[in-house]
Amino acid sequence: MVDIEALAGTVRGFEPSSRGIDGLRRLTGGASQETWSFDVLRGEAPPLGLILRRVPGGAGGSPGADPRKASLADEAGLLGLAARAGVPVPKVLAVLPPDGALGAGYLMSRVEGETIPRRFLREPRFAAARAGLARQCGEILARLHSIPLADLPPLRIAPAAIELEDYVRRHRSYGWPKPVFELAIRWLRERAPADDITPVLVHGDFRSGNLMIDEQGVAAVLDWELAHLGDPMEDLGWMCVNPWRFGMDQHPVGGFGSREDLFAGYEAAGGMRVDPERVRYWQVLGTLKWGVMCAGMLAVFRSGEDRSVERVAIGRRASEAAIDLLRLMAGRD
Amino acid sequence: MQDPPSAAELVRAVAAFLRDEALPALEGRNAYLARVSANTLEIVAREIEAAPAADVAERARLLALLGRSDDDDATLVQLNAELCRHIETGSIGADTPGLLAHLWTTTLAALAVDQPGYSGYRRALEEAPPENPPAPTPDG
16 A cells, blocks of 8 residues: 555645645556556645556565566656657656655656547547547657657667567567467568667557547657667557557557558658658567567466466467467568 | 256356346456456357367368378477477478468467457458468479
8 A cells, every 4th residue: 555644745845735645546456566546635726636656565665677677767767858858748746765655656747538549549539639649649759769868767778689589588488389479580580670770769668558648639658667779660660569459450550540640740750761661570570579478478377476367368369469470471461 | 978058158157147247236447357257258168169170170280281190199289389490490481381371270260269359350351361472483
């Protein structure tokens, strides 16, 4: 649980009108970073909606050993840099010290909107937002990729070949033969793009489900924990991976738009000239990554870390990646 | 032999209870997990019905691809592991006759159990299996 007194004290540091904390609830479960939502009561003024993101377990909690993930302090720093570059993000209001009563993490503004893709991809009130969303995502990615390298915290560097071999190792560690994945690994190894682009800050999980959408479009880009240095085309390719279309696969970008709009927005906002083949390579690699991640969920279940039906059932979604890979390698999609 | 109801019938009855009766009485995370649980039991029911025939067919295709005899007693996992080794080393690849058709059929059979509503599966059902690249023309 969260130490309410400590939380209220931290909030008073940047919001002196605070009269108390209300409606505290946890948004994410499991062993990953904790995300909590709450309201700050301010007397006559309307309540202020905030989000607490912190290490699992709070005080004394461990950030976990996944070397792919940025630390929470670095994540908070990235949100500040992204805001300055014109990327819509929640505003970071306080960074929590690792030795504090709340545990390492940070507080940020709660951006209102819809993250659930089956809602913003289908509900009529988002129709106008959807029409401009692919172009807007391209513009946002161009700004994100323009953040000066000198400002960034230390992050892992993962051009295509490193990212691929990382997932090959993971796949092999699960010890279950998947011939379609094996064929895709060969396909990807034979076509690895030249390592000729200076690495930039890549979000790493920019997709439907991690975007806060309102009736004007993208209200905030969320979930920065997989940010790293890499090929900017990685973010564009990941947006096109089929599961992120949530069934609306007539719209290749996120279930809402066209590649042409995504690329046009990217180039218009100062991004490098888009090589569609390179984006497609990252789409295939992203599809393999999704399949390996599904199998990884099973490993987490079997380890006993998370015994939920949700966790184990995702293991069966690896077959989604298999059909997508076969179709992609055949030049379909 | 087990008397009826069949395992698939039992599992479907529990799935229907979860979806039609328990789910509407729950909210939040529990409602979500009840839906996931019902979907999961439906996977089990489909697998009970479809897997025996699908496994026999997959096995026959694997034995043919690997050039093994019909009475080989290797398990499906062993045969798939051997196919993976061949693909990894390049001795079997996209240009090997029958490989892509085999992988296509096997993957569709898995999805018919796992995710019959998945968009990529619905698309694939309307398509022909991918073809091997054309064989090089023999010269002379």
